[in-house]
Amino acid sequence: MRIIVLGGGVVGVTTAYQLQKDGHEVVLLEKNAEVADEASWGNAGMIAPGHSFVWSSPKAPMTLLKSLFLKDQALRFRLSADPRLYSWSWQFLMECTAGKARRNTLLKHRLAAYSQAVLQEVIGSEPIAYDRNDRGVLYFHRSQQALDVGIAHMRLLESDGQLITVLDRDGVVALEPALAHAREQIAGAIWCPTDETGDPAKFTRALAALVAARGGEVRTRTAVTGLEVSGGRVSGVRTPAGPVTGDAYVLAMGAGSAALARQIGIDLPIYPIKGYSLTIPVGNQPAPPSLGSVDEHNLVAISRFGDRLRVTATAEFAGYDKSHKPADFAFMKKVTQELYPEGADYERAQMWAGLRPMTPTNLPFFGRRHLANLYLNTGHGHIGWTMSHGSARITADLIAGRTPAIPMEGLAA
Numbered sequence: 001m002r003i004i005v006l007g008g009g010v011v012g013v014t015t016a017y018q019l020q021k022d023g024h025e026v027v028l029l030e031k032n033a034e035v036a037d038e039a040s041w042g043n044a045g046m047i048a049p050g051h052s053f054v055w056s057s058p059k060a061p062m063t064l065l066k067s068l069f070l071k072d073q074a075l076r077f078r079l080s081a082d083p084r085l086y087s088w089s090w091q092f093l094m095e096c097t098a099g100k101a102r103r104n105t106l107l108k109h110r111l112a113a114y115s116q117a118v119l120q121e122v123i124g125s126e127p128i129a130y131d132r133n134d135r136g137v138l139y140f141h142r143s144q145q146a147l148d149v150g151i152a153h154m155r156l157l158e159s160d161g162q163l164i165t166v167l168d169r170d171g172v173v174a175l176e177p178a179l180a181h182a183r184e185q186i187a188g189a190i191w192c193p194t195d196e197t198g199d200p201a202k203f204t205r206a207l208a209a210l211v212a213a214r215g216g217e218v219r220t221r222t223a224v225t226g227l228e229v230s231g232g233r234v235s236g237v238r239t240p241a242g243p244v245t246g247d248a249y250v251l252a253m254g255a256g257s258a259a260l261a262r263q264i265g266i267d268l269p270i271y272p273i274k275g276y277s278l279t280i281p282v283g284n285q286p287a288p289p290s291l292g293s294v295d296e297h298n299l300v301a302i303s304r305f306g307d308r309l310r311v312t313a314t315a316e317f318a319g320y321d322k323s324h325k326p327a328d329f330a331f332m333k334k335v336t337q338e339l340y341p342e343g344a345d346y347e348r349a350q351m352w353a354g355l356r357p358m359t360p361t362n363l364p365f366f367g368r369r370h371l372a373n374l375y376l377n378t379g380h381g382h383i384g385w386t387m388s389h390g391s392a393r394i395t396a397d398l399i400a401g402r403t404p405a406i407p408m409e410g411l412a413a
């Protein structure tokens with residue numbers, strides 16, 4: 001078939017790759033000048049099944065409420081005139097029961113773990129350099145009480161096959177000597193040795209180049225402005241350069257998916273949740289981190305991409321606004337600098353903000369709605385780099401009429 005993939009983030013590009021592997025002719029449409037220039041550019045780069053916990057948990061309603069009154073929270077809920085914020089928030093709150101949080105977390109973990117296996121297959125056969133680090137990820141806590149809660153929490157993922165190792169303060173520093181300066185601030189950590197990190201944009205751009213080299217079309221600077229529908233099918237995509245037609249279409253436009261879907265009567269509750277990141281050259285600093293870490297108290301994630309650090313933080317409801325100012329980064333920079341004082345050349349940090357395409361369940365949408373040849377692969381939220389590879393394979397399977405390798409109950413559209 002000739003398949004048109006809408007959106008060139010990591011989800012769209014991995015989908016194009018898997019479809020091409022199945023023998024399809026693929027055309028990928030991306031509005032920006034390069035693929036992976038939105039959420040897939042500046043994220044923390046963690047391939048982290050160990051981070052599969054949903055945000056829609058029993059604790060979330062109070063956290064959201066508090067954020068209305070307190071400044072400098074990692075989560076910043078802001079009132080706005082956008083009615084979609086409220087319908088999305090209502091659906092999100094409905095997912096916050098203990099039972100649903102557990103169910104959604106396990107579904108997410110299943111997809112994330114499968115996705116990591118697909119990634120490993122891909123890099124086993126394709127020469128892609130993306131500053132991969134496979135030493136695991138350290139989820140560390142600053143008090144014994146928080147560590148104990150974290151361990152109890154992590155047992156859920158462990159019951160689903162996640163490998164975890166609990167480390168005390170000395171164990172943390174033994175594994176990550178770069179944290180020696182911060183030894184007294186850390187009570188201990190949960191180390192997920194099979195989690196990994198890598199630069200998502202480098203990966204996505206290299207994969208897109210492979211797709212193009214094998215005859216796929218990667219059309220950048222091509223905005224999708226609408227879909228033509230007739231006879232219960234999509235008959236074409238409208239772009240400023242003219243229509244693009246195919247036999248099937250995959251919607252993978254991240255935070256941009258909901259607006260396009262709405263035009264054709266599909267309601268996708270995907271709301272943008274803004275996050276911030278710093279990319280910092282290591283320079284000639286002597287003690288950069290040697291593996292990924294998450295400061296669970298401050299909700300700051302830190303990854304090492306070769307000669308750079310990537311630091312991310314914050315979940316903010318700011319609509320589709322991606323603007324940022326130096327003050328937005330002050331806290332995350334301070335936390336990282338205190339943890340790794342000799343870890344990077346902090347004065348040369350590059351600032352970025354982007355939008356996580358969040359769904360109320362924190363699970364992406366797959367499969368078809370009422371149009372026979374339009375497939376969804378969108379809404380990957382806060383761990384979309386992790387879930388992209390498996391989601392792409394699942395989408396290729398669904399298009400081919402094959403049964404995906406993991407049970408889809410609870411995951412289909």
Ligand SMILES: Cc1cc2nc3c(=O)[nH]c(=O)nc-3n(C[C@H](O)[C@H](O)[C@H](O)COP(=O)(O)OP(=O)(O)OC[C@H]3O[C@@H](n4cnc5c(N)ncnc54)[C@H](O)[C@@H]3O)c2cc1C
Nearest residue numbers: 007009011031040043044046224254256275383384385386
């Ligand atoms: C601060 C931060 C930290 C994160 N950390 C991690 C992490 O450590 N691990 C992890 O797994 N995930 C992480 N994520 C989440 C991850 O970045 C996203 O889930 C993932 O990138 C989503 O990929 P996507 O392809 O769906 O969306 P995007 O990367 O946003 O791609 C969508 C693409 O569609 C294009 N598009 C949109 N509208 C149109 C249109 N009309 N026409 C043509 N093209 C269009 C966009 O230009 C864009 O390129 C993080 C996110 C943030 C913001």
